[in-house]
Amino acid sequence: MSFFDSLKFSRLKEGLAKTRETLVAKVNRLIFAKGKIDEEFLTQLEEILITSDVGVETAQRIIVSIKHKTKEKKYESQEELNELVRSEITNALVKGSSNGSDPFEFPPHTKPYVIMVVGVNGVGKTTTVGKLAHNYKSARKHVLIGAADTFRAAANEQLEVWGKRAGVEIIQQLHGSDPAAVAFDTVQSAKARGADVVIIDTAGRLHTKTNLMEELKKIKRVITKISPEAPHEVILVLDATTGQNAIQQAKLFNESVGLTGLVITKLDGTAKGGVIFAVSNALKVPVRFIGVGEKIDDLQPFDAEKFVEALFEKESH
Ligand code: GDP
Ligand code: GDP
Ligand code: MG
Numbered sequence: 001m002s003f004f005d006s007l008k009f010s011r012l013k014e015g016l017a018k019t020r021e022t023l024v025a026k027v028n029r030l031i032f033a034k035g036k037i038d039e040e041f042l043t044q045l046e047e048i049l050i051t052s053d054v055g056v057e058t059a060q061r062i063i064v065s066i067k068h069k070t071k072e073k074k075y076e077s078q079e080e081l082n083e084l085v086r087s088e089i090t091n092a093l094v095k096g097s098s099n100g101s102d103p104f105e106f107p108p109h110t111k112p113y114v115i116m117v118v119g120v121n122g123v124g125k126t127t128t129v130g131k132l133a134h135n136y137k138s139a140r141k142h143v144l145i146g147a148a149d150t151f152r153a154a155a156n157e158q159l160e161v162w163g164k165r166a167g168v169e170i171i172q173q174l175h176g177s178d179p180a181a182v183a184f185d186t187v188q189s190a191k192a193r194g195a196d197v198v199i200i201d202t203a204g205r206l207h208t209k210t211n212l213m214e215e216l217k218k219i220k221r222v223i224t225k226i227s228p229e230a231p232h233e234v235i236l237v238l239d240a241t242t243g244q245n246a247i248q249q250a251k252l253f254n255e256s257v258g259l260t261g262l263v264i265t266k267l268d269g270t271a272k273g274g275v276i277f278a279v280s281n282a283l284k285v286p287v288r289f290i291g292v293g294e295k296i297d298d299l300q301p302f303d304a305e306k307f308v309e310a311l312f313e314k315e316s317h
Contacts, residue, residue: 008300009306009310011292011293011298011300012290012292012300012306012307012310013310013313014268014292015267015268015290015292015293015298016267016268016273016292016307016310016311017268018268018269018270018271018273019052019267019270019271019272019273019274019311020310020311020312021271022051022052022271023048023049023052023054023271023273023274023311024311024312026048026052027045027048027085028082030044030045030048031078031081031082031085032078035078035081036075036076036081037066037070037075037081037084042063042066042067045062045063045066045085046059046060046062046063049062049063049274052271052272052273052274053243053244053272053273053274053275053278054092054274054275054277054278055244055247055274055275055277055278055279055281055282057278057281057282058092058277058278058281061092061281062088062089062092065088065091065092066084066085066088069084069088070084082312086308086312089277089308090304090305090308092277092281102139103288103289103301104135104136104138104139104141105139106196106197106232110229110232111194111195111196112144112187112190112191112195112196112197112198112227112230113196113197113198113232113233114187114190114197114198114200114223114227114230114231114232114233115132115197115198115199115200115231115232115233115234115235116183116200116202116219116220116223116231116233116234116235116257117129117132117199117200117201117202117235117237117263118202118205118216118234118235118236118237118253118257119204119236119237119238119249119253120204120205120206120207120239120249121204121205121206122204122239123204123237123238123239123242123265124237124239124263124265124266124291125149125201125202125204125237126149126155126158126159126162126201127162127265127291127294128235128237128263128265128289128291128299129145129159129162129199129201130159130161130162130163130165130166130296131289131291131296131297131298131299132199132289132299133145133162133163133166133168133199134165134166134167134168134296134297134299135299136196136197136199137166137167137168141196141197142193142194142195142196142197143166143168143169143195143196143197143198143199144168144169144170144171144186144189144190144193144195144197144198144199145159145162145163145168145169145170145171145186145198145199145200145201146170146171146172146182146183146185146186146187146198146199146200146201147159147170147171147172147173147182147201148179148180148182148183148186148200148201148202148203148219149179149201149202149203149204150173150174150175150176150177150178150179150182150203151176151179151203152203152204153175155175155201155203156170156172156175159172159201162296165296166296171185171186171189173185179202179203179215179219180215180218180219180221180222181222182200183200183219183222183223184222184223184225184226186198186200187223187226187227187230188226191226191227200219200223200231202216202219207248207249207252207253207256208252213252213253213256213257216256216257217256217257220234220257232260233260233261234257234258234259234260234261235259235260235261235262235263235288236249236250236253236254236259236261236262236263236285237262237263237265238250238262238263238264238265238275238279239264239265239266240264240265240266240267240269240270240272240273240275240276241266241269241270241272242272242275243272243275244275244278246264246275246278246279247275247278247279247282247283250262250279250282250283250285251282251283254283254285259283259285260285261285261286261287261288261289262279262280262283262285262286262287262288263287263288263289263290263291263299264276264279264287264289264290264291264302265290265291266291267290267291267292268291268292268293268298273311276290276302276307286302287302288301288302289301289302290302290307
């Protein structure tokens with residue numbers, strides 16, 4: 001690992017501390033206490049997984065798979081047991097984010113690459129937009145942010161702060177204007193200026209409010225008028241601390257606007273990091289990034305293997 005990679009990795013480990021304390025410490029204690037896999041072990045493991053918000057379905061899938069494996073081979077030492085449980089948890093994550101490609105590069109002929117960021121109130125959309133802008137800027141991309149949250153009074157000011165931090169320009173209109181119009185303006189300006197990427201921040205909305213979901217569809221339609229393949233991505237931001245409710249949010253947003261990826265924020269503040277498994281499994285939509293803090297460099301591309309590694313790695317490292 002390079003210096004920066006290991007720095008990021010230790011930041012990730014730090015961010016996952018609470019989830020590690022619950023999920024992993026419990027699994028380790030169980031392995032230590034039982035020392036072999038039997039029905040009781042599996043029942044207790046399932047319980048730990050479910051209470052860590054991995055989700056019932058995912059927990060059961062992991063258990064079934066472990067049962068299968070233990071029929072083929074005896075797992076006796078604690079290392080072997082550990083390795084088995086850990087690899088089955090990794091496999092339960094939907095991959096697609098960790099294909100080794102640079103997460104800040106775009107496919108060819110997608111200029112501008114348009115990313116729409118959606119979600120309920122307070123999940124961390126604006127923060128994520130700022131962090132993403134910073135990352136793309138650092139990857140030498142010309143970035144434009146569209147301030148399509150015209151609903152919340154201080155939304156423009158908040159985004160301006162992030163724009164300054166990231167060194168990225170923002171396209172905005174007056175509070176109360178049509179968010180679709182802002183999105184239209186932004187994509188059009190990006191096209192005219194030859195920008196590489198557009199990131200559209202949107203207002204928070206409850207997934208259950210149909211009129212507000214219609215507003216999102218309109219934003220999407222309007223963008224398509226300028227650039228038929230756009231938006232290239234619709235990213236739903238989910239707050240990890242909400243636990244299982246995240247799944248319902250994700251389902252309804254997916255039905256309305258078709259999600260291409262997820263960002264799970266606030267993993268640093270919760271023991272419910274397991275929800276990442278539940279959501280990606282329920283939706284088959286990849287987790288693209290995770291938020292492990294409030295600072296501009298606290299967004300990390302999601303890599304399922306690294307994530308599990310950071311969860312399970314011993315403290316002594
Ligand atoms: P929005 O309403 O969805 O746009 O949410 P904001 O971006 O305004 O964020 C709401 C709050 O969540 C702010 O106080 C952020 O600092 C905080 N926040 C966002 N992402 C993270 C994260 O990954 N970790 C932590 N601890 N806080 C975060
Ligand atoms: P009411 O729906 O007429 O009672 O009034 P509201 O103050 O709830 O909303 C007025 C309009 O503002 C709605 O038609 C929505 O378009 C919009 N609005 C209300 N709440 C939200 C919200 O949480 N997010 C967003 N984006 N728009 C909202
Ligand atoms: Mg916001």
